[in-house]
Amino acid sequence: MFDRILIANRGEIACRVIDTAKAMGVSTVAVYSDADRTARHVAMADLAVHIGGAAPADSYLNGDRVIAAARETGAQAIHPGYGFLSENPEFVEAVEAAGLVFIGPSAGAIRAMGLKDAAKALMQDAGVPVVPGYHGDTQDPDHLSAAADGIGYPVLIKAVAGGGGKGMRRVDDAADFADQLAAAQREAQSAFGNPAVLIEKYIEQPRHIEVQVFGDGTDAIHLYERDCSLQRRHQKVIEEAPAPGMTADMRAAMGEAAVRAAKAIGYAGAGTVEFIVDGANGLRPDGFWFMEMNTRLQVEHPVTEAITGLDLVAWQLRVAAGEPLPMRQQDVPLTGHAFEARLYAEDVPAGFLPATGTLSHLSFPATARIDSGVRAGDAISPFYDPMIAKVVTHGPTRAVALKKLAAALDATEVVGCVTNLSFLGALARHEGFTRGEVDTGLIARDLDALTAVTPPSPARLAQAALAATDTETDALTGFTLWAPLWRTVTLEIDGQEITARVARTGPDEAEIEVAGTTVTARNAAGWTFDEAPAAASHIEGGTVTLFGPDGVSARILDPLDRAAADASGSDIIEAPMPGMLARMLVAAGDSVTAGQKLAVLEAMKMEHALTAPRDAVVAEVLVPEGTQIEAHAPLIRFAGDDA
Ligand code: ADP
Ligand code: ADP
Ligand code: MG
Numbered sequence: 001m002f003d004r005i006l007i008a009n010r011g012e013i014a015c016r017v018i019d020t021a022k023a024m025g026v027s028t029v030a031v032y033s034d035a036d037r038t039a040r041h042v043a044m045a046d047l048a049v050h051i052g053g054a055a056p057a058d059s060y061l062n063g064d065r066v067i068a069a070a071r072e073t074g075a076q077a078i079h080p081g082y083g084f085l086s087e088n089p090e091f092v093e094a095v096e097a098a099g100l101v102f103i104g105p106s107a108g109a110i111r112a113m114g115l116k117d118a119a120k121a122l123m124q125d126a127g128v129p130v131v132p133g134y135h136g137d138t139q140d141p142d143h144l145s146a147a148a149d150g151i152g153y154p155v156l157i158k159a160v161a162g163g164g165g166k167g168m169r170r171v172d173d174a175a176d177f178a179d180q181l182a183a184a185q186r187e188a189q190s191a192f193g194n195p196a197v198l199i200e201k202y203i204e205q206p207r208h209i210e211v212q213v214f215g216d217g218t219d220a221i222h223l224y225e226r227d228c229s230l231q232r233r234h235q236k237v238i239e240e241a242p243a244p245g246m247t248a249d250m251r252a253a254m255g256e257a258a259v260r261a262a263k264a265i266g267y268a269g270a271g272t273v274e275f276i277v278d279g280a281n282g283l284r285p286d287g288f289w290f291m292e293m294n295t296r297l298q299v300e301h302p303v304t305e306a307i308t309g310l311d312l313v314a315w316q317l318r319v320a321a322g323e324p325l326p327m328r329q330q331d332v333p334l335t336g337h338a339f340e341a342r343l344y345a346e347d348v349p350a351g352f353l354p355a356t357g358t359l360s361h362l363s364f365p366a367t368a369r370i371d372s373g374v375r376a377g378d379a380i381s382p383f384y385d386p387m388i389a390k391v392v393t394h395g396p397t398r399a400v401a402l403k404k405l406a407a408a409l410d411a412t413e414v415v416g417c418v419t420n421l422s423f424l425g426a427l428a429r430h431e432g433f434t435r436g437e438v439d440t441g442l443i444a445r446d447l448d449a450l451t452a453v454t455p456p457s458p459a460r461l462a463q464a465a466l467a468a469t470d471t472e473t474d475a476l477t478g479f480t481l482w483a484p485l486w487r488t489v490t491l492e493i494d495g496q497e498i499t500a501r502v503a504r505t506g507p508d509e510a511e512i513e514v515a516g517t518t519v520t521a522r523n524a525a526g527w528t529f530d531e532a533p534a535a536a537s538h539i540e541g542g543t544v545t546l547f548g549p550d551g552v553s554a555r556i557l558d559p560l561d562r563a564a565a566d567a568s569g570s571d572i573i574e575a576p577m578p579g580m581l582a583r584m585l586v587a588a589g590d591s592v593t594a595g596q597k598l599a600v601l602e603a604m605k606m607e608h609a610l611t612a613p614r615d616a617v618v619a620e621v622l623v624p625e626g627t628q629i630e631a632h633a634p635l636i637r638f639a640g641d642d643a
Helices: 011-023 040-044 063-073 089-097 107-114 116-125 141-151 174-192 248-264 301-308 312-320 398-410 421-428 447-451 458-471 475-479
Strands: 004-007 027-033 047-052 077-079 155-159 168-171 197-201 206-216 220-232 235-241 268-278 288-294 337-344 361-363 369-372 387-395 413-415 486-493 496-506 509-514 517-523 527-529 537-540 543-546 552-557 572-574 579-584 597-603 606-611 616-621 634-638
Touching: 004 011, 004 063, 011 027, 011 040, 011 312, 011 369, 011 387, 027 040, 027 063, 047 063, 063 077, 063 089, 077 312, 089 107, 107 116, 107 288, 116 197, 116 248, 116 288, 141 174, 141 197, 155 174, 168 174, 174 197, 206 248, 206 312, 220 248, 220 301, 235 301, 235 398, 235 421, 248 268, 248 288, 268 312, 301 312, 301 337, 301 369, 301 387, 337 398, 337 421, 387 398, 398 421, 413 537, 413 543, 421 447, 458 486, 458 496, 458 509, 458 517, 458 527, 458 537, 458 543, 458 552, 597 634
Parallel strands: 004 027, 004 077, 027 047
Antiparallel strands: 155 168, 155 197, 206 220, 206 268, 220 235, 235 337, 268 288, 337 387, 361 413, 369 387, 486 496, 486 552, 496 509, 509 517, 517 527, 537 543, 543 552, 572 634, 579 597, 597 606, 616 634
16 A cells, blocks of 8 residues: 555645545645645645645646656655546646656556547447437537437537536537537537537437446456436535435346446546436336546545445555455345435525635534535635535435435535525425425426525514624613613615514513514523524624525625615626636727627636626726636726717
8 A cells, every 4th residue: 555645636635635645544635726834735735735726727736846746755655536637637746757656547547538429439330329419520500400410309419529528518409409519519618628519319308327346457356326317407415325216127227237337448546427318218128328437536426435334535545456356236225215415515596606605614414424525614716626624424225315415405504605405495395306306406496496485483583683782782781670671773675674683672582573572582591583493693793594405594784884785886787696707808999889798708618798787988897817816806997978
């Protein structure tokens, strides 16, 4: 086994790898960027090396710098985590040329699976069923359009170099094909520098079921499947293992196909073979097709660890150190059911925009496995994936594991940035999902219900109001000898002002007038509001946060300083969210018309266009292309009113 390894990543996956290395007595080296000097993964590692600026290209994607850090610290091997350099064959070759071990597959195996068209051709030759479609070299529009006719609509156009759900277009009608093809090619060119596409039959009620494989370069086994059908815009939200409705026949067929795929490329380490399954007629051994192989450890690997009781990172280290596969296929355990929910800093009502902030309070229940790269006090910065944690639960049955997930999400407390917590909670309670009816369209179909903001109950409003009066240090409060003193508090909740009147009627009693009713609060072994128990709460910086499924975040408004609001004479175009300024489409002196595209921001693997709010002349561009920006960063200044 290695004495020391370097982890070429950050965040939760770096922490995850360090945990296992420590348990195996392997010393760890972290690397970090300017933005991560005080990050959790740096604090956890035995040694840490600064490798450059906050932008990924200046640090976590700088392979030479990472390799130099490994040599400086005497690390013998590099674990790439996922994302960043994990699927970069040139990096693997450079690591090996430096006399170090890459904890993962060979450069050749990564290359074989790097492009979707070549991977599909290879898999077809290996006898693995692939999604029907065209994945040849000819990219001429007429040829592709004829191929689409042959496949039959609807079809899916996919970038061969694609990833993260980018560069994909569904086409329902031959009349739209040419336009959609051109758009997909443009998107693929700008995102991946490669305009080539393939055409697939669009599976109507698709389920995403993937198989965890493990190889040692010669032999390979599988560790069962995960169902990742709960997706939003082709990105995974909640994953589970095993797949609901999985039969022994189909598991055997999928496992065998996945192992064949791994063996075909002499795979070493952890990998995932992703299949699409037609959910329309139930799960059948002949109803699954290869989509792609991810040649790395996957974000959702903890659900596999939960049902098998195995540590996949430990296996990665052992295989990379030259050991054979630690287990035979027939000995791999499968116990119960597991779920993982991805908790992100994101603004759900604003369309799931990534958010930033400092986590002034962060607390998780002990009933779930929590994989996280941040602690209370840490910031979610605009530079990286805004993931806060993965919440993982395990139970003897699917129903129990899902109940545990819902309860764990309810008991999760985050203050300091908006999150998708209540969206995840709504998903965990979704009726169809509870019954095991999953397909990749579920979230889109029920998005309104899943993201509905229910107005807080009078009991919760009363609790927030009472908490708000408690924080005020007003000398008058103590002197209410016979008549209760009514205090007025104004709270801002979801942009709305709510006024409440609070009277302390005794040391353990209060009345709160709010939302047209009066709520009675009593304290006897904990406060109740109209008999309902109080929610867990946190007060800080003038904001009261009540946690739980019907939680509330209320800013206490100071009546004296409410003037600043209309000072925004908006000649400044601001970034609506943190991200990277991918393109600036205007220059000083340009006249623009209302609705015209001004710039393109890239955030959360998606592009967002910024448009002009009115006709204007551009006075100044304030930020160059390629800059990482915070939410509300000024980007463009318009010339004053009558320009
Ligand atoms: P999956 O196929 O399992 O859904 P993704 O493609 O969503 O995996 O996850 C890989 C992505 O995770 C990378 O492309 C990158 O955007 C992101 N990522 C990379 N490193 C980290 C990290 N340390 N923490 C969180 N996310 C990361
Ligand atoms: P990426 O590299 O972006 O992860 P994938 O090929 O893995 O691309 O596809 C991502 C997602 O798109 C899948 O999980 C599935 O939800 C959907 N998808 C892919 N291929 C098809 C198809 N042929 N029919 C319907 N949905 C598909
Ligand atoms: Mg995929």
